[in-house]
Amino acid sequence: MSTTTSASPQTAQEVLVGTDWVASHQNDSNIRVVEVDVDTKAYNEGHVPNAVGWAWDTQLCDTVRRDIVPKGAFERLMGESGITPNTTVILYGDNNNWFAAWAFWQLKVYGHKDVRLMNGGRKKWIAEGRELSTQPVKPQATTYQAKDADTSLRAFLPEVMKAAAERSQQMVDVRSPQEFSGELLAPPGLPETCQRGGHIPSAKNIPWAKACNEDGTFKSPADLKTLYGAAGITGEKPIIAYCRIGERSSHTWFVLKYLLGYKNVKNYDGSWTEYGNLVGVSVEKP
């Protein structure tokens, strides 16, 4: 299957805002700034004034079975955050927007129209010496109705198995080279692991952080196109991005789909902690 490719700067303008823009719009009535961090305590230590905080490990997932946040819980979270379907949601967080991108992906899965990332995330906001608030934010609640989950943005295991077997889709493994090679089962300091190291057959290793500049902002569309193009990822074929639990691959999914404009890109949130624990599947080690 072939997909249309484009790398329109207009696309980036619709999904990225700068720290200056956030500083001057953070109190607008139609704007809701939301912080989502790897370190769920970071928000309470100081956040963008008037931003609400979401915890990825309790509010952006199903806490019983392994899954994204259920639709009903998503609607409650959005409502409690004062968000309506017409609200522009600005997401930011630590680690160059790792989990902010995870939240972005889920908002798109549930059909929220206007979602953007604050380019550079929490790191850039702090590095620039901007105001940090420790005051809890209690927006006026709304009743939010989400759309049914858009599964065209999400890859499940059967599709991944088929894609790997038939080489029908391009697999992008965004983990570190040590995880890709099997030297590491999980990054230092992180608990989720797997029984086997390595990667899904045919996957290309393009670590997520290569898409970022030193200050945490995204590289230019031209540089990104060169980066992924060098590995043969051009958008001509459907793409599946994966990592360990799906958050780093959300970051790359965002880059490929919105900054490069590749139409058919899915995030495989089961990622290596699903695939690397399966019995009897093929694993590739370089």
Added chain:
Amino acid sequence: MPKPEDYSERKADIAGWPVTIVSYRLDGVYRTTIDNTDPGAWVVKAEGPSKAESEAKATQEATALLEKVKRSKPPTGCTSVPGF
């Protein structure tokens, strides 16, 4: 509303791992975060009355944690099933 001051960021090596050490002062307290540069996961955080104390505390904790990380033997060959 307070603003972070005296922000610094530098690369370092702890227990054989490349890390980034970020420190800043907020409300008179220095805060340090050490994360492993690649893949970039948060590792440890610490606070102190001075940058030196905050960074020393964080470095000590990061060292203890990173020394425990296991590396597998270098991979050899491809284990894929033919025809997969």
